[in-house]
Amino acid sequence: MQQEITRVALDAMGGDNAPGELVKGAVDAVNGRSDIKVLLVGQQDVVEKELKQYSYPKEQIEVVHAEEVIETAEPPVNAIRKKKQSSIVVGMNMVKQKEADAFVSAGSSGAILVGGQVIVGRIRGIERPPLAPLIPTEKGVSLLIDCGANVDARASHLVQFAKMGSIYMENVLGIKNPRVAIVNIGAEEEKGNALVKETFPLLKECTDINFVGSIEAREIPHGEADVIVCEAFVGNVILKLYEGLAGTLVGAIKKGMMSTLRSKIGAALALPALKSTLKTFDASQYGGAPLLGLNGLVVKTHGSAKAKEVTNSIYQCVTFKEQDINGKIKKNILGSAEQEGM
């Protein structure tokens, strides 16, 4: 049997550490697995100069020239429309044209969200493509869905998020019968805002997901659910607060430990163990956030992504393809919808 190759277009120009860490992540990925081809999208001379430092199987990396770069501060809709030769637009067009199975970028979130919808396009019947990062918990990771740009969502969107999230966690992360919960301000069904109250009974009716009810934000770090459903504004607040608070606490702890001579000695002894603990709460360890429900796969990695996160994101794309996530989304979520002529 011939080995199936997953072709990942990688934005070599996006993110704080471009192109160095992106190119290194690509090289590490192909040196680790032979079933991948990385299409490095970016300014050819810049990318090739980086590549020269490394040894790797030449047939597994190809440079695709893209003259322009979309900056983080650019208004996304404009950037996608005008910069046709940018690494994001070129990479996404490759997914659209089926020249790549997935596109990975650490660049402008806004441009990636807009490009995903406008260029790659939604699966027919999917109302909105949610951005779904993994967040670290005491017990492992949970999928937070949606953290994207789709604010003011409707109940039907949240139901699709729940189903897509469940498929992703079961098949990409290998969590059997993942627990799906909706973010709420109390555990009871009658609690919540208008959106949650409308969505809750719809989720209860879904026979194809393991809906466990409401989750209060307090319980999220304890890993009380595998798929955490919310609309994008709330999801963004959760994700950003997670990152901000973890960073602040770690900073305060380090400062606190340097405050006395006694604690300084203690710190020197305890820090290695402490660092490995805190690493499990570092979201960047877990690869990028998929934008689900598209005709192909788009993965947004952290702007500050280093090579390891890039490599992990590329491997994530392989699993996504191998497990035929989009096929499962079409079958499980849209099976009935298609019969209704949607």
Added chain:
Amino acid sequence: MQQEITRVALDAMGGDNAPGELVKGAVDAVNGRSDIKVLLVGQQDVVEKELKQYSYPKEQIEVVHAEEVIETAEPPVNAIRKKKQSSIVVGMNMVKQKEADAFVSAGSSGAILVGGQVIVGRIRGIERPPLAPLIPTEKGVSLLIDCGANVDARASHLVQFAKMGSIYMENVLGIKNPRVAIVNIGAEEEKGNALVKETFPLLKECTDINFVGSIEAREIPHGEADVIVCEAFVGNVILKLYEGLAGTLVGAIKKGMMSTLRSKIGAALALPALKSTLKTFDASQYGGAPLLGLNGLVVKTHGSAKAKEVTNSIYQCVTFKEQDINGKIKKNILGSAEQEGM
């Protein structure tokens, strides 16, 4: 000049540590200051039995009998309506009848929010009374307003929250010209959901507050604003995630430090300094959350409040009265509204 006495009705029966820590908190409060009278509301025999352990100026504590107790799990509206002899209803009625200046409770949040509106009542012209806890940051504390039960708020509510929060921080916490920000998913004015987009320009127009624009959740722990405005669903998510994540991280750190012999020795040396650092991130250090905009003051303390938080909450009521916060709210927020006949 005769000393002005602040009369605080304290729910002796509410919270995880009732009545012990509540009664102790009351005793500590009156032993610390002579300008306070605490009206301990609860089952007389139970409360008096606790009181007997302590020595304190007898004229500063009075027990007010309330036969019933509202449990945390009870539906709030029902509980307030039916349990007329509960400590919460009796205590709130004392505020309504001007027999007490304030009511402090660690009991059911729902019952306190409902009772505040139904029994104590809103200041005429205030559309919604927000619950406004202080949250710890790198630089001190910020007021998170609203974390209450008022989900699905309107823009006009958020504008009142901003003004009331600003008055509270300036006069109770003593922060000059407090920076007011609205929780958003990006820094630009055009970012946000429908509610934030509608509220942002209204806040910009307010000449009586120091509006500094949007705040992303990531920046909250860094103390980038003194008054953080949001609707209650988002506020509740922020508050609960703050508590949950801080607790989880501290737990993980302790566990991490016990993982090797070397780190155990380090931990023993560093823990005292570490503990004092982490204490500044413990929300319970900062007293209770006021329910603002009522005809009187209602303060909700943590369900797990210990004596120290109870004492701090009682002192908070004194400052609230001394600074005439409700007078300032009426003058500054409703001055123009009253002229318009509201």
